[in-house]
Amino acid sequence: AQSVAQPEDQVNVAEGNPLTVKCTYSVSGNPYLFWYVQYPNRGLQFLLKYITGDNLVKGSYGFEAEFNKSQTSFHLKKPSALVSDSALYFCAVRDRDTGGFKTIFGAGTRLFVKA
C-alpha cells in the first residue's frame, strides 16, 4: 500500500537559515506528491506538487522540494527561513483506490523558526 513518512515530529531552525522538512514515500506506480502547510485554526494550504519532469519543484512562499526517485524522498526546502514559516507541514501522495484516487497524508512535521 502507498504510504508517506515524515521522520521528524519537529524541526527547529533559526530565522535566516535554510530549512529542510523531510518526507519519504512508498508507491507502487508513479508518485504524485504534494506538500501542504497548516497554520493554527486554519485548513491546509497547498504549497507545491510533483507530477513529472524536473526533480526540483518550486512552490508558494519561496518553498521548493526536491524529488529523488532512488531515495524515494520528496524533501521540502527553503533557502532562508522566516518566523512566519512556523507551522505544521504535511507531505502527501495521491493513491489510486478502488473508486478513484485519495490523498494519503504523512503525520506532519511542526516547524519552529526562532528569531
Place this chain on the structure above:
Amino acid sequence: KAGVTQTPRYLIKTRGQQVTLSCSPISGHRSVSWYQQTPGQGLQFLFEYFSETQRNKGNFPGRFSGRQFSNSRSEMNVSTLELGDSALYLCASSLAAGGPIDTQYFGPGTRLTVL
C-alpha cells in the same frame, strides 16, 4: 475567487446526537473530499464526491455519511456521535474528476467537540 467555505466553524454536541456539516467548494470545482484530523490519527480520508456521486470512501463506520448536491455543495453527517468523533473536519475541493494530479484546496474546517 472565494475559497472553500465550511459551516459551522465550531460545534459542540453530546454523545448520541447527530450532526451535519456543510462545505461549499470553490466556484467551478466539482470534486469534494472530506477528511478527519485528530492529534492521534492525523489526517484521514473520509470520502470523495464528484457530480453528486460518491467515488471513494475511507475506512470509517457507516455512522459517517455524506452527499453532494447539483451545485457541488456537500454535506457530511455523523450519527450517534461518540467521544472519539471529536476532531477537525476538513473539506477540500478540486477542479477535475479526482485524478492523481488534482490540487485540492482546503476549507478552514469545522471543529466538532463531542461531550
